[in-house]
Amino acid sequence: MSFSIKQTWIECIGCGFQAELLQERKFKCPKCGNLFDIKHNLDLLEMYPAGWTQKFDARARRTDLGKTDNPLFHSGVWRFKEWIMPYLPTNDIVTLGEGNVPITKAGKNLLEWIGGDIDLHIIQEGMTPTGSFKDFGGTVMMSLAKTMGIKTVCCASTGDTSAMAAAYAAKAGIECVVILPKGLVTPAQIAQPLVHGALVIMLPGDFDDCMRVQLELTTNHGVFPANSINPSRIEGHQATVFLLAQHFGWELPDWIAAPVGNGSNVSSIGKGLRLIQEQLPNIGSSNILGCQSRAANPLARSWNLANNGRWDEGVDRRNFWLEKYVDIECGTTTATAARIGAPVSRDKVMREIALSRGAMTVAQEEDLNQAVFVCGRDGLFVCPQTGIALAGVKNAVKNGWIKAGDRVAVVSTANGLKFTESASENPDRRMIDSSDCSVESVLDLISAYS
């Protein structure tokens, strides 16, 4: 037993039932079936605000990293270990050096496209070992698996989650099983789990069949889940908030915008905001903007029905929102990684949007694709899911939620290199054929088209 229930435990978000994290394998409340939160007793650490920021700044400032193996210096997630998994033995940390991602100011094309006079920044969580934000949570999930003595982890994702699970399992020396629908995944989507040595099982069915098998394996056969019902994932994703606060000199931005698929990102941002506001009382506050595509908008659609524009009164309308909520059948979208009609973390998303006095918004397909191309014109290659969040910010500026002068941070969730097909198909692209291989023909084309 590496930590006691007085230090870290799990607690049902529905009925408050508590249990020991290290004994848990099903990640579903046995009383009411709802999701678990991980809770830590930070009072035991007896730290004061300036103590936290000095400690975290000192870790970030280390320049001779070749002289230490300590993950608290190498990882931008574990830099904040005391806020993420304080009682985990440092020796059990499984890291690939994730989390030191650039946070960059929006370029001029993007600012012009969004409109308004806002201070816009993008945290590039695709600049991670496996190319997506999943690594922030993955390093914590796999470290916990190591502490618990887990032999096999399993997931049914076809994209970012399977890449993350396979890479971190390889690093940990833990077996990883990835369940994919045969014939429905591209070679690019299976390359990462294969390279990282996962056992890839192809099912003669669709993604829902894979997910059903995965959940049954977890619930009835003790197979440790790598997907986001595992609350340790959420702990790591909180680093998004901590990194942003540190970047701005320990101030929170006015808004944090993120795309919502299964909802782990918004769930974590909200949890991280509540934690940092408790530990650093003068840090200010952020509203969360949850963004969904038109094709996969169960949370944004029901939020619109329930709130009718009355988003900013500070009233917790979660019950009314839940009444209006229904799972949906997804339409077509280039933002395939967020194409989810029944988000696993639904109730956590609702909680965090409400508590942060945030909002939900729907990105039109045309807008999210345009956002990718507009960022490209600033030299930044983002994924279509980031396009959802950027189109959402544009909406929120237009309808006055985000105001002139507001500082806004957008979570860019994956590397554009994972989504090259849709990026090539933009109607504004400039690609022309030369009639022959002469310099004259090429010069003619350059003067005609540039």
Place this chain on the structure above:
Amino acid sequence: MSFSIKQTWIECIGCGFQAELLQERKFKCPKCGNLFDIKHNLDLLEMYPAGWTQKFDARARRTDLGKTDNPLFHSGVWRFKEWIMPYLPTNDIVTLGEGNVPITKAGKNLLEWIGGDIDLHIIQEGMTPTGSFKDFGGTVMMSLAKTMGIKTVCCASTGDTSAMAAAYAAKAGIECVVILPKGLVTPAQIAQPLVHGALVIMLPGDFDDCMRVQLELTTNHGVFPANSINPSRIEGHQATVFLLAQHFGWELPDWIAAPVGNGSNVSSIGKGLRLIQEQLPNIGSSNILGCQSRAANPLARSWNLANNGRWDEGVDRRNFWLEKYVDIECGTTTATAARIGAPVSRDKVMREIALSRGAMTVAQEEDLNQAVFVCGRDGLFVCPQTGIALAGVKNAVKNGWIKAGDRVAVVSTANGLKFTESASENPDRRMIDSSDCSVESVLDLISAYS
């Protein structure tokens, strides 16, 4: 005129002819046709060793980056501005925040595969805005173009260079033309220039036709080249050496290994080593290991013929090497980005291998592919060109050039996500079909295969 010939100039590596950098458009010596070096008069800066390291460490230590736009803090290349392009106006810097790449210790599978008891580190230059090491040089090339008032840059690369050129040109507001062979490039290879708004011209020929047109555009029509005949690229790539030295607390590793295609990487590493050894006399020294695939080995093949294993006597055998050198027709390799039979920077590579008392080696195709998979088992997804360098290190350990206890840094040149097809085809992969979608079948497969 933003800097004078007394501060920065170009000098032919063959005959020593000097000219003004800002006036140059052809990047070819008018006297003897050889390549140019960029030279700076660093004495004008009047700095002493501890002054340099204190300055560069202070820039790396900044944690509240949201409060400054200064690229000397944001970019891991421009952190070393005084060593890279000291007299360039800081306002002209075109940066995408490149260069803050992780340098990670080799995992246990890789160490076991390479053998020997070496201290192996990998600098992950695929963790850059466009996913390859080209960004290190690209930021300097495009900044110079901006200073010079260039309106259009052009290149004929089908992969990493075109992505880099398009992204940095977009950021600079400069037109970018990319010339590609129609039907011979994948959608993934053209996605990046298209997203970044480059004018993509498809020629009805092969890559050699594209390159010929590109060179004629530069030589006869004043089109600014983005490829590595442009010596400003080399200046930026020197940051590899500076980052490694800083990472190890201002010590050089015993060896720096890199793949060699056109040769810009080895050219820059050597130039950077000579510079840092002059400025920090106590920093030690590194031997450069230049690595080529069996399919594209003109430099390694001729080095073997000329040196006959007598690599370590410190004798400069460049003339003999050049005598043995012939361009080759390339064979087939998964390391397509280094598949070059007539390297543009040939003479610079020869100079730097000789001056660093380094060596060249040939990676077998099987070994370079195996290296990718072995890294994958440590949770790291590298490109096949990195596989060449890792297989080269394995050779050098086997034949005793690299000795037990040596510290070795390998340059990982691109993100594995750019090379998913070859990565999926590894014979050691584990992918199996389930006969049906039942949990029982999947459980049977898990127990049989894991």
